[in-house]
Amino acid sequence: MDFLDKLVLPQSAEHIELLHYMLILILALFVPFISIIFGGTFASIHYGKKFRKTKTLYYKKFSKDIIEYVTVNNGVGVILGLVPLLAAILIFAQLLHTAQIQTVSFLALSFAFLLVGLFMIYTYRYSMVLSNVFESVNLNTNIDKDSEEDYRKIKAKSSYLSLNYGKSGLVILFVGIWFYVAAITSATSFTSWNFPGFITSLAAPKVLLNLLIFIAFAFTLTNAAILFIHLYWKDSKKDEDVSYTKFVKDIASKAGLKASIILPILIAINLFSFPETNLSGSIFVYAIASILLIFLAYHFFYMIQIKNDYRFGSLIFFVLILASIAFIIKDQKAMTNATKSHSLVLSTEYDKILAELKGEGTVVAFSGKELYDVRCASCHKFDQKLVGPAHFDVLPKYVGKEAKLVAFIRNPVKVDPAFPPMPNPGLKPQEADAVAKYLLEEFAKKK
Numbered sequence: 001m002d003f004l005d006k007l008v009l010p011q012s013a014e015h016i017e018l019l020h021y022m023l024i025l026i027l028a029l030f031v032p033f034i035s036i037i038f039g040g041t042f043a044s045i046h047y048g049k050k051f052r053k054t055k056t057l058y059y060k061k062f063s064k065d066i067i068e069y070v071t072v073n074n075g076v077g078v079i080l081g082l083v084p085l086l087a088a089i090l091i092f093a094q095l096l097h098t099a100q101i102q103t104v105s106f107l108a109l110s111f112a113f114l115l116v117g118l119f120m121i122y123t124y125r126y127s128m129v130l131s132n133v134f135e136s137v138n139l140n141t142n143i144d145k146d147s148e149e150d151y152r153k154i155k156a157k158s159s160y161l162s163l164n165y166g167k168s169g170l171v172i173l174f175v176g177i178w179f180y181v182a183a184i185t186s187a188t189s190f191t192s193w194n195f196p197g198f199i200t201s202l203a204a205p206k207v208l209l210n211l212l213i214f215i216a217f218a219f220t221l222t223n224a225a226i227l228f229i230h231l232y233w234k235d236s237k238k239d240e241d242v243s244y245t246k247f248v249k250d251i252a253s254k255a256g257l258k259a260s261i262i263l264p265i266l267i268a269i270n271l272f273s274f275p276e277t278n279l280s281g282s283i284f285v286y287a288i289a290s291i292l293l294i295f296l297a298y299h300f301f302y303m304i305q306i307k308n309d310y311r312f313g314s315l316i317f318f319v320l321i322l323a324s325i326a327f328i329i330k331d332q333k334a335m336t337n338a339t340k341s342h343s344l345v346l347s348t349e350y351d352k353i354l355a356e357l358k359g360e361g362t363v364v365a366f367s368g369k370e371l372y373d374v375r376c377a378s379c380h381k382f383d384q385k386l387v388g389p390a391h392f393d394v395l396p397k398y399v400g401k402e403a404k405l406v407a408f409i410r411n412p413v414k415v416d417p418a419f420p421p422m423p424n425p426g427l428k429p430q431e432a433d434a435v436a437k438y439l440l441e442e443f444a445k446k447k
């Protein structure tokens, strides 16, 4: 993704914060939509199979209804599935500019798979409708031989398409989701992500756990969406067939409950998989909010299933959408924490460029050594620890990474628990630059 990296300009700290908020909005559209498409396609294929086994007509109707509900129409697929992901790729490219982490590559792959997967799933939907039409047409006995042949061919083709495109589309979508989850996981554990190879990244326990959460959530949300659309939106009174409504209600509320049952535990495990340094109060708050909302959804599923109270059809859907948004915010907070020092590197670069534009660039009143003696030497020595650690002990990790050292000096973060936090020395960008250079030069001399 080098070409994207070149497009990106350094960002101010405020802009970086704004990007994080935009990401939350965009993912709040993308994640629920893709979840429902995935869960819905799976359910549609599953109940189609059940129909072929049991010959119960309701299964067939259900299979077709589900895919029609969840795909809405082509435009929705593009607007909610593909455009947000594209926007997310651009934002991640800015936030992780020069970070050399695979996140953006994973997202690009995810986009490619989703594009193909969605295309196939929409084909599945239309060919399913088509083959139903064919089946309900009775051949006119006066029809000529040629037309009859054509008719059979198209009929066979559409049922072939609906069977195969559905399944392949589902598998491809799954791979796309897997890449997406790997991207988010790598970004949220930025500091502890040790750049494993491609396959090892995909199979990393953290990624698999998040994938499991995504899939379980997708099934839960899909069933809630089915209940919402069937019981509430479509206005079940218009649907003459009361026993079909009961059939849908029974299946969806049971399946929804089953899929959601492990979610709270999985989310809790996910929470404890974050490195301690990245945890913050707000991450806990959002994780707990999403768990509580899922508990509320249990209750609604139960009310629909046992008490036949269909009013909960709409509530349950919105409660679960909120749960997914809470989960997304939690991930974004984790990413913000994990990339804190990287964001500083980026905004420091921005400050430097801004200072140069204002003409403050070249004038550094004091040399690096002079600045150091006045501003740092009270707490630091090169070869001995004082208030802070000996420079020679900590500098090795900054060799070749001057920008990171400048970022630390301009805005120190907590590093070593054996020391108190370093107060912000309040240097200007150019001053920090000069001091960092001086430190690294001294370190190089020592070797």
Ligand code: HEC
Binding pocket: 372, 375, 376, 377, 378, 379, 380, 387, 388, 389, 394, 408, 409, 413, 414, 415, 416, 417, 419, 420, 421, 422, 423, 425, 427, 435
């Ligand atoms: C008031 C005391 C104090 C002053 C002044 C001070 N530091 Fe520090 N410095 C500390 C302490 C304490 C730590 C350890 C912080 C930690 O590990 O969380 C530290 C850590 C560091 C580190 C190690 C960072 C790491 O990643 O482990 C560097 C580099 C550093 N200081 C450079 C400087 C420079 C350059 C200046 C002058 C511009 C400076 N310090 C001024 C107290 C100070």
